[in-house]
Structure formats: C-alpha cells, structure tokens
Amino acid sequence: MKIVVSGGGTGGHIYPALALIRTIKEKHPETSFLYIGTEKGLESKLVTRENIPFQAIDITGFKRAVSVENVKTVLRFLKGVRECKKMLRTFNPDAVIGTGGYVCGPVVYAAAKLGIPTVVHEQNSVPGLTNKFLSKYVDKVAVCFEEAASFFPKEKVVLTGNPRASEVVNATPSGVIEGFGLSAAKKTVLIFGGSRGARPINEAVVKAIPLLAKRDYQVLYITGEIHFDKVQQDIKAAGAPGNVAVAPFIHNMPQALVESDLVVSRAGATTLAELTALGIPSILIPSPYVTNNHQEKNARSLTEHGAAVKISEQDLSAETLIEQLDGILMKEEELQKMKKAAVGLGIKDASDRLHQLMMKLANSRS
Missing domain, CATH: 3.40.50.2000 (Glycogen Phosphorylase B;)
Structure with missing residues (x-):
C-alpha cells in the first residue's frame, strides 16, 4: 500500500501527520509513504529526520486583504497542482491525506482530480481556508472538535481526534x-x-x-x-x-x-x-x-x-x-x-480511528 501525506508550516500540522505515519507503519510495515511539503516549512526538517521520503513544492498562503501577492499565489497554486500530479502519477498512491497548512492545497486538490481517495484532517475547532476549500473535493473530512463539523459537508465528516494524543499517551519519564x-x-x-x-x-x-x-x-x-x-x-x-x-x-x-x-x-x-x-x-x-x-x-x-x-x-x-x-x-x-x-478530555484512540479511515479509503480503490 502507498500513501501520500502533506501538512506543513507549523508543528501543529506536522506532528499529527507523523503520528499517523508511525501508526500505519506499525500495523502495516509494508506501506510506503511520500511526504509532500515545502522547503521553507518546519516539515522539511522534521520529516527528513524520520527518514520519510520527502518532496517539496513552492507554494504560499493567501493574504486576507486584497493583494497583488494573491495573484502570484494563485499562479503558484496552479503550478503546484501540475507538479503534484506528476509526483502522484509517479508514486501512484492508494490514498492521500492533508493535515493542514497551505501546502496541502495543491497536493490534495491534485489527488482528488486524479480520482485518488482523499482526506483532510482538521485539528482546530475553526478550520482554515485551505481545508474549507478542499472539503468540496475530498472524500472525507476528519475533525478533532465536534464544533468544527458545522463548517464542512455533513456527509463527509468523521470525528477522529488528533493522532498526536494516541502517541503521547504512552510516553514515560526518561530523564x-x-x-x-x-x-x-x-x-x-x-x-x-x-x-x-x-x-x-x-x-x-x-x-x-x-x-x-x-x-x-x-x-x-x-x-x-x-x-x-x-x-x-x-x-x-x-x-x-x-x-x-x-x-x-x-x-x-x-x-x-x-x-x-x-x-x-x-x-x-x-x-x-x-x-x-x-x-x-x-x-x-x-x-x-x-x-x-x-x-x-x-x-x-x-x-x-x-x-x-x-x-x-x-x-x-x-x-x-x-x-x-x-x-x-x-x-x-x-x-x-x-x-x-x-484526564479524559482527549480522544486517546485517535490514531487508530484515522488509520482505519485511511485504510478503508485506500482499499476502496483496489
């Protein structure tokens, strides 16, 4: 099985992605991963430290005020979509997940247009622009807060929680x-x-x-x-x-x-x-x-x-x-x-929930 993961900018988008990758590797060691991010984002350091194959695209986020820079962002997005389609055709994944940050835009959009099963994972109670945009095209939207569900198409929403919770719950003191x-x-x-x-x-x-x-x-x-x-x-x-x-x-x-x-x-x-x-x-x-x-x-x-x-x-x-x-x-x-x-406010089996969602979608393609 092959899975593409994208998420970048801050640790809040990257750590859940890495936690999910570790869970899937543990349960399905034969799975191959490709992480698509940006060179400028924190993901270029954190992902490569984990020895996960990493490829970068050039993309920026939208400015909320009207700006000439937004025109450049649209052009970068379109170029990013073309680049991502090439990467995806070469890697041929069974599923693609975006965990947040503007880099997910061209990655997940390209995957959806190629007919690859797609998921976006929204960690916050109020989603960002990228995930709102992508929710129109993806198969499923995984959320961590019930409050976030109202921002997305009802039939696509699945409450999974944040995979990082599942990972840290087993941490032990080590000096x-x-x-x-x-x-x-x-x-x-x-x-x-x-x-x-x-x-x-x-x-x-x-x-x-x-x-x-x-x-x-x-x-x-x-x-x-x-x-x-x-x-x-x-x-x-x-x-x-x-x-x-x-x-x-x-x-x-x-x-x-x-x-x-x-x-x-x-x-x-x-x-x-x-x-x-x-x-x-x-x-x-x-x-x-x-x-x-x-x-x-x-x-x-x-x-x-x-x-x-x-x-x-x-x-x-x-x-x-x-x-x-x-x-x-x-x-x-x-x-x-x-x-x-x-104690108990978090969803401790979040990794398993998201892993099961990804496997279900990936198997639907085969």
Missing part, C-alpha cells in the same frame, strides 16, 4: 528534565510558545525571572529557534537562576510533557491533544494572530472543564504569569483538581 540541569524532585513548569516560539511569552518569562528565582518550583522554557539567542542573553543578564533552564527546541516533547506538572503554552490544537492525553493542567495564552481566533475557541474546550486557565495576550505580564503559576503549583488541591479535569 529529560534532568538533562537540562533541573531536579526530578521539584515541581516543573514547561513553557513554550509553539514550534516557532512567541515573542510576548518570551518577554513575560524574561521579566518574571527575578520572581521565578525565589520560587520552589522550576521552569523549562522552550523559546523557539529564532528567539533563543536573545532570550538566553536576557536570562543571563537577569542572573540565570538555577531553577530556570532554556532551550531553542525539544524533539522529545512527549517525554518532557510527561515529566512536567504544569504547562504554559499557546492553545494550538495539537498541544491541547497532548495535554488532555496526559492529563496535564495548563495555563493557556491563545494566539490572537490565527484564523478566526480559533485558539481562543480551542482553549475554551479545556477552561470550561476546569483543566486549564487562560491569560489573554493583552493581559499577559510577568505579574499575571507568576500569579497563575503560584495559584496552581503552590496549591496542591488545585493542581490535582485540574489534573483530574484534564
């Missing part, structure tokens, strides 16, 4: 925290701003360093590669306390998560799938720069159940961050209450 010079005996906060980092979170954390230095808990902060040097310099200037460790990126995120007592992050769908799979309380800072403010709606699925608290970006400061950290980590009853609420 990741100690590897960064922190103590396994202390309560640990893992802070990250997504695969590319987030400047407002960086600024709040740096300003909070003098206060964090006085706390009994410790912090592992993942800055994002483009912010790392600046944050590291700022933290050194603030005294570089021993209970705060920083890193630009972490590849073994499931192990870091399972060793953490609390997470501070954006409200990306894949992150929330990981948190609920592991039952980890969180402080969520939704990004206001995403399509239709979908992170705000994603966060609501946790905050309404008591599994998380929210700080809006405009209210984020060193003081508000410390207030929330103290309110959870220094009150054991609150911490345990949030852990209990987080």
Whole structure:
C-alpha cells in the first residue's frame, strides 16, 4: 500500500501527520509513504529526520486583504497542482491525506482530480481556508472538535481526534528534565510558545525571572529557534537562576510533557491533544494572530472543564504569569483538581480511528 501525506508550516500540522505515519507503519510495515511539503516549512526538517521520503513544492498562503501577492499565489497554486500530479502519477498512491497548512492545497486538490481517495484532517475547532476549500473535493473530512463539523459537508465528516494524543499517551519519564540541569524532585513548569516560539511569552518569562528565582518550583522554557539567542542573553543578564533552564527546541516533547506538572503554552490544537492525553493542567495564552481566533475557541474546550486557565495576550505580564503559576503549583488541591479535569478530555484512540479511515479509503480503490 502507498500513501501520500502533506501538512506543513507549523508543528501543529506536522506532528499529527507523523503520528499517523508511525501508526500505519506499525500495523502495516509494508506501506510506503511520500511526504509532500515545502522547503521553507518546519516539515522539511522534521520529516527528513524520520527518514520519510520527502518532496517539496513552492507554494504560499493567501493574504486576507486584497493583494497583488494573491495573484502570484494563485499562479503558484496552479503550478503546484501540475507538479503534484506528476509526483502522484509517479508514486501512484492508494490514498492521500492533508493535515493542514497551505501546502496541502495543491497536493490534495491534485489527488482528488486524479480520482485518488482523499482526506483532510482538521485539528482546530475553526478550520482554515485551505481545508474549507478542499472539503468540496475530498472524500472525507476528519475533525478533532465536534464544533468544527458545522463548517464542512455533513456527509463527509468523521470525528477522529488528533493522532498526536494516541502517541503521547504512552510516553514515560526518561530523564529529560534532568538533562537540562533541573531536579526530578521539584515541581516543573514547561513553557513554550509553539514550534516557532512567541515573542510576548518570551518577554513575560524574561521579566518574571527575578520572581521565578525565589520560587520552589522550576521552569523549562522552550523559546523557539529564532528567539533563543536573545532570550538566553536576557536570562543571563537577569542572573540565570538555577531553577530556570532554556532551550531553542525539544524533539522529545512527549517525554518532557510527561515529566512536567504544569504547562504554559499557546492553545494550538495539537498541544491541547497532548495535554488532555496526559492529563496535564495548563495555563493557556491563545494566539490572537490565527484564523478566526480559533485558539481562543480551542482553549475554551479545556477552561470550561476546569483543566486549564487562560491569560489573554493583552493581559499577559510577568505579574499575571507568576500569579497563575503560584495559584496552581503552590496549591496542591488545585493542581490535582485540574489534573483530574484534564484526564479524559482527549480522544486517546485517535490514531487508530484515522488509520482505519485511511485504510478503508485506500482499499476502496483496489
């Protein structure tokens, strides 16, 4: 069996794709994969690290305002469709899945036009432009939030959840925290701003360093590669306390998560799938720069159940961050209450659900 996977731009689109690939490989070792992405996207690094065959196309996303650049995007899309048709004819897949990001547009559209069974996987509660467009052409739309179903043709929607949840649920402690010079005996906060980092979170954390230095808990902060040097310099200037460790990126995120007592992050769908799979309380800072403010709606699925608290970006400061950290980590009853609420919110068999959907479609072609 042969399957083409496409998804790019951010880890939120790529990690579910990789989790699905691992599940299918485990159950069907003979399956061949081709991943189509962009060279500029994070997928070019993450996918090749997994030794998955990778091919790139040149494509950009649409600007929401009227722009000459959108005309160029249409031309790139049409060129991308032609290139993808050639790749698909050569590889001859049994099914194609897009997990989000504008790169999926020409890949999945080309596959649908060639009569290859197609799926798009929507991780968020509010879908992006690419998946809305592709939903008209694909065979099935896999969703993670029931709220997303209303945006797609009813007969195509299947609730699968996020494959990343199935993958992280089996994670076990492996000394990741100690590897960064922190103590396994202390309560640990893992802070990250997504695969590319987030400047407002960086600024709040740096300003909070003098206060964090006085706390009994410790912090592992993942800055994002483009912010790392600046944050590291700022933290050194603030005294570089021993209970705060920083890193630009972490590849073994499931192990870091399972060793953490609390997470501070954006409200990306894949992150929330990981948190609920592991039952980890969180402080969520939704990004206001995403399509239709979908992170705000994603966060609501946790905050309404008591599994998380929210700080809006405009209210984020060193003081508000410390207030929330103290309110959870220094009150054991609150911490345990949030852990209990987080457990069970995710769909833990998401990989199996999506795998079964892909197999059904692929077998329909043979």
